[in-house]
Amino acid sequence: MKTEENIAPFHPGRYNTLPMDEQEQLFHKALEARQKAYTPYSGFKVGAALLLDNPRDIITGCNVENASYGATVCAERNALFTAIARYGTISVARIMVVTDASPPAVPCALCLQVIQEFCPPSTPIHLASLQGIERTLTLGELLPHPFSSFS
Numbered sequence: 001m002k003t004e005e006n007i008a009p010f011h012p013g014r015y016n017t018l019p020m021d022e023q024e025q026l027f028h029k030a031l032e033a034r035q036k037a038y039t040p041y042s043g044f045k046v047g048a049a050l051l052l053d054n055p056r057d058i059i060t061g062c063n064v065e066n067a068s069y070g071a072t073v074c075a076e077r078n079a080l081f082t083a084i085a086r087y088g089t090i091s092v093a094r095i096m097v098v099t100d101a102s103p104p105a106v107p108c109a110l111c112l113q114v115i116q117e118f119c120p121p122s123t124p125i126h127l128a129s130l131q132g133i134e135r136t137l138t139l140g141e142l143l144p145h146p147f148s149s150f151s
């Protein structure tokens, strides 16, 4: 698998490093989740894996489409809602998103908006193809100006 170190857009030292075996585990969990995606309409399968702190756990999600297209749920939101349903309060250390696209797909703005409800802007989001991580950006880089009804 590709490691962050050999990917140009990733600058080593920008993020707390994750031991390679944990990074690989997160990637494989996201890949596994992706295989369960229900995508009869787009055929575009997405897997997401959240690495949680306290307790340390990995929660995954896949996209689930619907004949009423707007009822589709993305993999990232599915994973996040699953984590909240399980634990209530969560602390997300990082997020892995896997698709078969290279260059890698970026989470949609709806997902980013939902992620920012529960995660700080410093949260690393790994964007992976089937070969491994291709890019890592923070939530704040991907969504610098989230909607807030209080701003």
Ligand SMILES: O=c1ccn([C@H]2C[C@H](O)[C@@H](CO)O2)c(=O)[nH]1
Binding pocket: 039, 042, 044, 045, 046, 062, 063, 064, 065, 072, 073, 074, 075, 076, 106, 107, 108, 109, 111
């Ligand atoms: O952030 C995103 C964007 C899209 N999709 C899914 C929804 C749909 O099933 C397919 C095509 O848009 O990709 C995700 O899972 N995550």
Ligand SMILES: [Zn+2]
Binding pocket: 074, 075, 076, 077, 107, 108, 109, 110, 111, 112
């Ligand atoms: Zn989305």
